[in-house]
């Protein structure tokens with residue numbers, strides 16, 4: 401499988417080169433800034449942080465010259481989705497209502513990366529507030545797919561995935577509430593990791609659905625994702641839902657020996673009207689894994705067909721609550737052309753929020769309202785519990801679950817934007833992992849005959865992120881051997 405774009409060295413060797421003075425942090429940042437400029441027309445980036453990044457790089461180079469330890473990720477450039485708060489710079493979540501907002505504090509994930517010497521060079525485009533699967537819901541512009549400019553890069557972390565695919569940076573941060581790391585990674589031939597819920601702190605990340613939101617890396621390999629996860633994961637007093645990292649860490653993983661590994665193929669995912677080229681690529685990868693001694697069998701998750709409906713009740717419910725803080729008074733856009741406070745709220749929210757945010761506020765408010773709570777929200781929560789039980793039962797039979805990431809190849813810009821239900825269907829195979837809180841990855845496995853990327857989804861038990869990454873490495877090796 402050939403990726404089209406220039407690759408960076410593995411993250412660990414980049415940092416080692418900086419520490420050993422083979423290369424300066426400043427030159428890495430300059431290279432990254434140059435790539436960002438070269439591929440500007442793809443609209444992957446909302447804001448470039450040239451001065452901030454170069455100042456940071458200078459400091460790292462000074463540290464190296466003084467013989468101090470500049471950190472595990474010394475000088476490595478990265479891009480953060482624009483829903484991560486970053487001190488001294490604007491955070492918009494690609495929404496007009498947050499234009500001009502300068503955060504007074506910074507996301508824990510960003511601070512942890514910076515403490516190890518990584519350097520944020522830019523903020524990436526996304527569907528506003530991470531609502532979407534194509535970046536077409538960005539209030540600013542649509543990101544183009546690096547493999548076909550007329551198609552979407554996926555979403556909502558479409559800018560992050562496109563930036564990695566275009567070789568702007570070795571890694572980018574994304575968020576995944578219902579698939580927003582895995583689906584764009586699949587559409588851009590990148591590796592995407594949605595970690596176990598709570599493994600990475602959500603502090604300082606613009607909230608979408610708080611019981612579903614996960615933060616993770618988009619990279620060009622499982623190993624690089626493990627290196628980043630090692631730095632950003634772990635408990636944080638500022639997010640009470642965080643859990644401890646694996647005691648062994650993540651960065652020293654090696655490819656899992658496939659002999660005897662038990663992998664389940666999610667039966668229901670194969671009946672979802674999956675594109676034929678995706679099915680063919682999936683089957684051939686499955687056969688390949690089997691040939692290395694893994695035990696593969698079909699596993700049924702009987703209620704998984706309800707996952708999408710369940711997600712599109714629970715997620716908007718949480719969205720409607722999280723978006724209530726944008727009243728125009730405390731921060732963000734305020735329309736002052738009003739007589740009283742109430743009309744101030746109405747006008748500011750009416751003008752500031754885009755169509756999709758409004759749609760989700762309305763659906764969410766509806767399903768939480770007293771007359772409909774039992775019929776919708778409570779039922780969805782019952783289904784969620786049922787899904788947790790079914791996944792638990794599946795993981796008593798196998799160690800991993802495998803399937804497609806999406807039913808379709810990257811679609812044309814505009815193809816689904818007029819029909820929200822059609823767009824929501826793009827998430828049919830990814831929302832399950834968020835509803836049950838398990839880790840899941842998207843691994844690039846093939847290209848279609850029109851050179852469009854195809855990804856493979858692998859899920860594992862909660863807190864089994866380390867093994868999931870080791871298995872991903874083994875699958876990557878198989879794919880590389882094949883090509």
Ligand code: GLN
Nearest residue numbers: 530532576577578579580
């Ligand atoms: N596409 C899904 C949605 O629109 C997932 C979004 C996400 O994971 N942030 O809700």
